[in-house]
Amino acid sequence: MKTDKSKMLQGKRAVIFDLDGSLVDSMWMWREIDIEYLGRFGIPLPDDLQSQIEGMSFSETAVYFKERFPIPDSIEKMKSDWNQMAWDKYMNEVPLKPGIPEFLKECRRRDIRLGIATSNSRELVENVARVHKLHDYFSCIMTGCDVNKGKPAPDIYLAVANSLEVPPAECLVFEDIIPGIQAGKNAGMEVCAVEDAYSVCDREAKKALADYYIEDFYGFRKEG
Numbered sequence: 019m020k021t022d023k024s025k026m027l028q029g030k031r032a033v034i035f036d037l038d039g040s041l042v043d044s045m046w047m048w049r050e051i052d053i054e055y056l057g058r059f060g061i062p063l064p065d066d067l068q069s070q071i072e073g074m075s076f077s078e079t080a081v082y083f084k085e086r087f088p089i090p091d092s093i094e095k096m097k098s099d100w101n102q103m104a105w106d107k108y109m110n111e112v113p114l115k116p117g118i119p120e121f122l123k124e125c126r127r128r129d130i131r132l133g134i135a136t137s138n139s140r141e142l143v144e145n146v147a148r149v150h151k152l153h154d155y156f157s158c159i160m161t162g163c164d165v166n167k168g169k170p171a172p173d174i175y176l177a178v179a180n181s182l183e184v185p186p187a188e189c190l191v192f193e194d195i196i197p198g199i200q201a202g203k204n205a206g207m208e209v210c211a212v213e214d215a216y217s218v219c220d221r222e223a224k225k226a227l228a229d230y231y232i233e234d235f236y237g238f239r240k241e242g
Contacts, residue, residue, distance in 0.1 A: 032184035037136035039194030045216035073169035073197025075162025117235030133158035172205035
């Protein structure tokens with residue numbers, strides 16, 4: 019396990035972020051939304067739900083809910099409701115992960131291209147990007163619905179790398195959950211696992227799978 023942040027970006031021409039739990043501190047809110055949403059239909063939150071849907075695209079998750087639970091609404095209605103439920107939290111309760119502003123500036127200083135590869139919906143990720151002015155830094159934003167298969171398949175990371183015009187071997191991925199780490203590795207990229215309270219129980223497994231592990235994004239500044 020490599021730990022020297024100052025060397026992590028060496029030889030990299032692109033950095034690709036997962037969104038929730040990696041770029042913004044938001045994983046906590048999705049469990050709350052699942053509890054509230056299922057509660058509308060009198061359905062308690064199953065203990066295994068989060069592990070079952072990790073890495074799925076927004077659309078794949080809606081299909082999973084539709085098949086598993088007795089929900090009368092259409093898949094499009096479900097996704098619309100989730101977007102509405104999440105947006106207020108993203109606007110008012112979800113900060114960037116510690117050190118992200120400084121890290122993005124460092125990437126710009128090194129002329130490293132930036133992309134986002136998220137399982138979230140296009141509507142939500144675009145809104146988050148506006149709130150935190152991420153469009154100033156990121157030239158590519160892709161969602162799981164833009165590719166054939168969600169994480170741990172490599173599709174989304176390969177698609178972002180292709181859009182950024184950077185070979186996978188010259189990309190560094192930041193991910194907070196195991197299926198996402200696997201997706202980055204399956205794409206032939208180096209992966210840095212990000213500390214997140216939501217996946218703290220998987221810390222050792224994340225360290226074993228990833229090339230790097232960080233608790234925050236401070237300390238990347240190039241010296242000299």
